[in-house]
Amino acid sequence: MKIGVVWRALVVAMIGLVAPAVSAWAQPAGTLLVGLVAEPVNLDPAQVTDLNSNRVGRRIVETLVTFPEESTQVVPGLAESWTISKDGLRYTFKLRRGVTFHDGTPFNAEAVKFSIERQIDPEHPFNKLGKYPFANYFFGNVKAVEAVDPATAEFVLKEPRASFLTILTSAAASIVSPTAVKKFGADYALQPVGTGPFKYASWDRGQRVVLEKNPSYWRYPVKIERVVYRPIVEGQARLTELLTGSLDLIVDVPPDFVTQVESSPKATLQKQVGAHVWYLGINNQKKPFDDKRVRQALNYAVNKEAIVRDVLKGTGSLSRGPVLPATWGADSGLKPYPYDPERAKKLLAEAGYPSGFSTTLWVPESGSGMQSPVPMSTVIQSNLKAVGVSVTLQTMEWGAYLAKLRTKEQELFALSWMAGNEDPDMVMYPLLHSSQWTPAGPNRALYKNERFDELLQQARLTTDQGKRAALYREAQRILVDDPPWIFIDHEIQTAALAKRVQGFKLHPSFDLRVETISLK
Amino acid sequence: VRRYVVRRLALLVPVLLGVSVIIFMVLHLSPGDPAEIMLGSQATQADLDRLRAELGLTEPLYVQYVHWLGLVARGDLGRSIWMKRPVLGEVLGRFKATLILTGAALVLSTAVGLALGIASAVRPNSPLDRLSAVASLFGASMPVFWLGIVLMVIFALWLGWLPASGMFAPYGGGDLRDLLVHLALPAVTLAAASVTIIARLTRSTMLETLGQDYIRTARAKGVVERAVVLRHGLKNALIPIVTVVGVQAGYLLGGAVLTETVFAWPGVGTLMVQGILARDFPLVQGCVLVVALSFVLINLIVDLLYAWLDPRIRYE
Numbered sequence: 001m002k003i004g005v006v007w008r009a010l011v012v013a014m015i016g017l018v019a020p021a022v023s024a025w026a027q028p029a030g031t032l033l034v035g036l037v038a039e040p041v042n043l044d045p046a047q048v049t050d051l052n053s054n055r056v057g058r059r060i061v062e063t064l065v066t067f068p069e070e071s072t073q074v075v076p077g078l079a080e081s082w083t084i085s086k087d088g089l090r091y092t093f094k095l096r097r098g099v100t101f102h103d104g105t106p107f108n109a110e111a112v113k114f115s116i117e118r119q120i121d122p123e124h125p126f127n128k129l130g131k132y133p134f135a136n137y138f139f140g141n142v143k144a145v146e147a148v149d150p151a152t153a154e155f156v157l158k159e160p161r162a163s164f165l166t167i168l169t170s171a172a173a174s175i176v177s178p179t180a181v182k183k184f185g186a187d188y189a190l191q192p193v194g195t196g197p198f199k200y201a202s203w204d205r206g207q208r209v210v211l212e213k214n215p216s217y218w219r220y221p222v223k224i225e226r227v228v229y230r231p232i233v234e235g236q237a238r239l240t241e242l243l244t245g246s247l248d249l250i251v252d253v254p255p256d257f258v259t260q261v262e263s264s265p266k267a268t269l270q271k272q273v274g275a276h277v278w279y280l281g282i283n284n285q286k287k288p289f290d291d292k293r294v295r296q297a298l299n300y301a302v303n304k305e306a307i308v309r310d311v312l313k314g315t316g317s318l319s320r321g322p323v324l325p326a327t328w329g330a331d332s333g334l335k336p337y338p339y340d341p342e343r344a345k346k347l348l349a350e351a352g353y354p355s356g357f358s359t360t361l362w363v364p365e366s367g368s369g370m371q372s373p374v375p376m377s378t379v380i381q382s383n384l385k386a387v388g389v390s391v392t393l394q395t396m397e398w399g400a401y402l403a404k405l406r407t408k409e410q411e412l413f414a415l416s417w418m419a420g421n422e423d424p425d426m427v428m429y430p431l432l433h434s435s436q437w438t439p440a441g442p443n444r445a446l447y448k449n450e451r452f453d454e455l456l457q458q459a460r461l462t463t464d465q466g467k468r469a470a471l472y473r474e475a476q477r478i479l480v481d482d483p484p485w486i487f488i489d490h491e492i493q494t495a496a497l498a499k500r501v502q503g504f505k506l507h508p509s510f511d512l513r514v515e516t517i518s519l520k
Numbered sequence: 521v522r523r524y525v526v527r528r529l530a531l532l533v534p535v536l537l538g539v540s541v542i543i544f545m546v547l548h549l550s551p552g553d554p555a556e557i558m559l560g561s562q563a564t565q566a567d568l569d570r571l572r573a574e575l576g577l578t579e580p581l582y583v584q585y586v587h588w589l590g591l592v593a594r595g596d597l598g599r600s601i602w603m604k605r606p607v608l609g610e611v612l613g614r615f616k617a618t619l620i621l622t623g624a625a626l627v628l629s630t631a632v633g634l635a636l637g638i639a640s641a642v643r644p645n646s647p648l649d650r651l652s653a654v655a656s657l658f659g660a661s662m663p664v665f666w667l668g669i670v671l672m673v674i675f676a677l678w679l680g681w682l683p684a685s686g687m688f689a690p691y692g693g694g695d696l697r698d699l700l701v702h703l704a705l706p707a708v709t710l711a712a713a714s715v716t717i718i719a720r721l722t723r724s725t726m727l728e729t730l731g732q733d734y735i736r737t738a739r740a741k742g743v744v745e746r747a748v749v750l751r752h753g754l755k756n757a758l759i760p761i762v763t764v765v766g767v768q769a770g771y772l773l774g775g776a777v778l779t780e781t782v783f784a785w786p787g788v789g790t791l792m793v794q795g796i797l798a799r800d801f802p803l804v805q806g807c808v809l810v811v812a813l814s815f816v817l818i819n820l821i822v823d824l825l826y827a828w829l830d831p832r833i834r835y836e
Contacts, residue, residue: 033690038794041602049558130604131574133558136567189604205613206786207687228691232784236669240677240684247690368560399552399799402560415561430562440565 030225032501032517035238035250039231040209043200044189045171046119047130050368051418054171055251055512056209056229060102061174061194064093064112064153065165069516072275072327072422072508074165078107078175078195079153088160088463091168095151099218101177102199109147114178116145116155129186134172160461162468163425169509170420197222197515206231223503223518239496242267248501248519251512253494255313255372261496270495272506273317275324276369277427278416280361280380280486281445286411288357295483297347299337301387302380302486306339311375316489321476322417322427324490324508328465329424331473334480337487344387356388361412363393364401369416371491377414380486406439408446415444416491420509424472429456432484447484521827524835528820532813539812540592540805544585547801553577554601554799575601588805597809598802600795607806611788615810617687618787620699621779622772624707629714629772630765634754636715637722641730642749644723652719659716664775668709668782675705685784706783710776714768721764725757732756758829766822770815 040053045061048054066077079093099107118126119135120142141161146154157164167173180193191200195218198211209229213222230247232238235254241247243266253261253269261269282289282298289295308316320336323329348356363377364370374395381391391412396404405413419427430436433456434448452475459471493506500520507513555571556563572578576587591598597607640649676684682705683689688698729735730753738752739745777789788807795803827833 028691031691042604047604049560049562131558131571131601133555133567133571134562136570137562137564140566186599186604204786205610206617206790208690210691226691230686230690230784232685233790234669234685234782234784237672237685237782237784240672244676244680244684246683246686397552397797399557399797400550401552402556402563403551403553417561436564439568442562442564 030519032224032227032249032514032519033247034227034229034512034514035232035241035247036229037231037238037252038233039206040229042189043192043209044130044176045174046115046132046135046176047189048171049133051510052231055510056211057192058171058174058196058511059198059211059227059515060192060196060200061176062196063169063171063173063175064095065168067169067421067507067509067511069505069513070507072420074169077169082165084463088162088461089157091155091157091164092148093153093155095153096218097151099195100216101180101193101195102214103177103180103193105177105179105193106150107175107195108150109153110150111175111178112153113145113147114181115175116142116173118181119172126181126185129181130189132172134170138167138170138172160463161425162460162463163423166421166423166426198227201226217515222515224514227514242496242498245498248498249495249504249514249517251493251495251506253496255311255315258313258315258494267496267498270497270504270506271315271492272508273324274418274491274493274510275420275422275508276416276418276491276510277319277322277324278316278369278371278376278414278488278491279319279322280377280488281410281413281415282483282485283408283410283412283446284448284484285408285446288351288353289411291351292482293347293351294353295486296337297344297351297387298384298389298486299483300340300347301344301389302383302488303339304336304488307376307379308489311372311379312489312492315492315494316371317492319487319489321479321487322431323424323472323476324422327422329422329469329472331476334476337480337483341383341387348387348389353388356390358390358392359411360392360394361414362401362404362410363395363414364398365395367398367401367416369418369491370414371416371489373414376488405444408438410444413444417442418510420511422508424468424475425456425460428472428475429460432456432479445484449478449482452478452482521824521835525820525824528823532816535816536809536812539808540589541585543805543808544588544801545581547796547799547804548581548584550799552799554801557798558602588802592809597806600803601800602795602798602803603800607802610803611791611806611810614786614788614791614807615814617785618773618776618780618789619814620687620703621706621710621785621787622769622776624703625710625714625772625776626765626769628707629711629718629768632711633715633718634722634761636719638726638749638754640719640723641726644727649723652723656716656720659712662712664709664713664778665782667712668705668779671705671709672782685782687786706779706785709782710772710779713775714772717764717768718761722757722761725760726753729753729757755829759826762822762825762829766818766825769818773811773814773818 036052038052040056041048043057045054045057063077064079065074068075078096080096082093084091118124119132120139121127141158143156143158148154177193181188197214197217199214201210201212203209211227213225238250239257242250261267282295304318318336320334361377363373377393381393384391417427417431430442432443432447434453436443437446438444455471455475459468462468495506502518502520503516555568559567600607636652640652672684675682683702687702688694735752738748776787777793780787780789792807
């Protein structure tokens with residue numbers, strides 16, 4: 001039969017085509033293959049709000065001030081030095097000379113002015129060509145940006161704010177090539193041009209983003225030729241690609257795979273605590289939570305060690321408050337609430353709930369920085385049950401969850417905050433100052449403590465870091481005595497590296513700095 | 521026949537309109553909007569208000585819908601809110617990848633399903649028939665997600681024969697062989713459930729057909745057994761099978777999303793899920809339109825195939 005012959009030929013041809021594939025994907029020299037959890041949305045850091053986009057976009061553009069290799073202290077970036085006026089309203093930056101954007105445009109004060117003003121000035125010709133979600137959050141306090149001379153840029157603020165330098169390290173403060181924005185218009189977000197260690201090369205949708213090295217990078221010579229970023233959602237697929245040599249670096253190793261990577265001869269696991277906090281919010285205005293003894297009791301009732309050990313498999317570090325331990329603003333004397341269910345029961349009895357009460361806990365199914373929200377909340381639920389508080393879990397999709405939190409109807413809710421820097425103002429003020437109550441701001445616990453408010457306000461107006469630290473330490477002690485949330489953990493980021501990758505370090509800001517890598 | 525096709529194509533317009541209205545309403549009435557998700561947990565009321573106004577979300581729903589419809593009429597599906605890209609190009613590009621995957625899965629499931637079904641029908645209750653019954657049970661009850669990961673662990677991680685994910689090699693590559701190698705695991709995963717359905721159906725319709733008088737006649741007049749089975753048996757058994765294969769084509773198109781997620785296949789399914797999670801209205805509407813369109817076209821093709829298989833069928 002003719003058909004049979006054709007079929008057989010086809011099958012043989014297919015096998016011939018596929019069989020020798022095993023050796024087909026050798027690693028190309030000088031090319032670093034990175035597996036991301038999701039595809040970048042676009043590459044203009046001023047127009048995105050997610051980690052994955054920024055992890056790629058920030059290789060292309062840079063900021064005036066930045067973080068050194070292993071911490072989140074502010075150090076010079078595109079600016080060599082700066083001065084702050086006595087009244088805290090003028091920040092003057094001396095810019096690095098001789099730096100050019102990838103398209104040859106010189107980096108100067110005009111570019112600084114352009115990069116910020118396109119976001120905050122509705123009359124700016126390029127304002128309408130993009131959407132800048134955090135323009136107001138970060139730069140709402142900026143009155144003007146002035147180009148004093150080509151090498152001097154000055155920011156004028158509406159009111160003093162001591163964390164302004166830290167704000168300028170954020171992705172939204174990246175300096176872009178004005179020529180490129182003018183040339184590409186609305187498409188600029190898809191092919192950004194900056195001064196960074198890598199330049200944009202190509203993007204196959206859903207498959208890969210390729211960046212090529214910037215041969216004349218001002219800071220140091222980059223040792224790899226290019227980076228290929230691949231979006232792979234499924235954890236097992238990401239890990240398999242790494243172990244079979246099709247990827248060199250993956251981030252966010254799912255907790256259940258941590259031991260597998262640690263015991264593999266083909267990969268190394270890296271861990272680094274991030275500037276992040278995972279908390280169980282409490283509605284401080286609702287009964288019975290308006291009694292601080294009840295909130296203290298809840299903190300004693302939850303076994304944080306067990307959550308970190310059994311659910312997160314060690315990818316979290318115990319939280320004693322919103323501020324990251326071992327940074328300048330943290331109070332090193334502070335201890336996390338111990339797990340003490342007896343004490344919790346006693347406090348509940350004192351507050352008038354000897355046989356506990358019933359409440360609901362809202363949990364998102366997933367979400368940025370949420371780690372493993374449902375399993376973590378399930379442990380919390382059973383911990384609270386043990387002291388007589390009966391909790392109903394309500395899981396929601398992330399978008400619906402955010403909308404629901406603005407109704408102020410929440411009792412208990414699981415949430416996290418990824419500040420990406422160590423300035424206490426950037427985490428305590430938005431989350432806990434009473435002026436930031438939802439829906440106006442992100443204080444969804446509706447927390448209000450007058451002394452605490454006062455301390456934060458005072459710290460904002462103080463430029464001296466030593467004095468600010470003292471104020472923040474007092475504020476943190478207040479949060480222990482009058483807890484707004486149940487403190488849970490700070491995420492420990494994980495990355496798995498192939499053996500040929502050298503010189504990589506995870507950064508506490510959650511940035512993914514592949515420019516320091518060399519390949520063996 | 522031509523008039524029939526024209527009439528069916530004309531019917532496309534109300535169908536797509538209906539689909540777009542439903543998807544528009546569902547998306548806009550579900551809690552959370554693009555501004556909310558973009559700003560995430562750091563949202564302030566001022567930022568939300570400003571962003572909503574910029575995105576045109578403060579207008580009444582029907583104004584937003586009519587505006588979108590106006591764009592579509594001009595062949596423009598708008599720009600994605602998140603990605604800032606024109607939706608049309610984005611969706612078509614991704615749809616191509618989905619078509620390759622579903623096409624491969626459909627060919628695979630039809631070929632294997634037919635072969636298994638015929639073999640079982642020719643020798644009912646033979647060991648092969650029993651084996652195929654058990655295999656079918658497995659195929660039908662295995663979740664795609666689980667099967668995909670198991671295949672990946674066996675063939676990529678342990679044996680190292682096939683790549684674990686993606687459509688092409690991470691860098692370089694891009695030829696036909698590269699594509700086929702990457703296609704193998706996702707296509708098998710996606711095809712598994714359909715193989716079962718097609719095999720079981722083929723078996724039962726073939727059993728029925730092979731018991732007909734004309735088959736006995738064919739055998740009596742000395743036709744070779746293979747021709748009896750394939751030409752006299754199979755062709756007459758095909759009508760219900762084609763119907764099911766057509767339904768499967770639609771099912772695979774929609775069901776590809778899980779397979780695409782497991783294997784990081786750059787298809788329209790994953791794009792649509794991302795779009796829904798981000799409430800990226802123009803993007804989701806674009807995806808749904810393209811998928812709905814292909815669904816309707818597949819149905820039309822199936823209907824046309826009937827006449828070819830059974831010349832007694834006429835189109836009115």
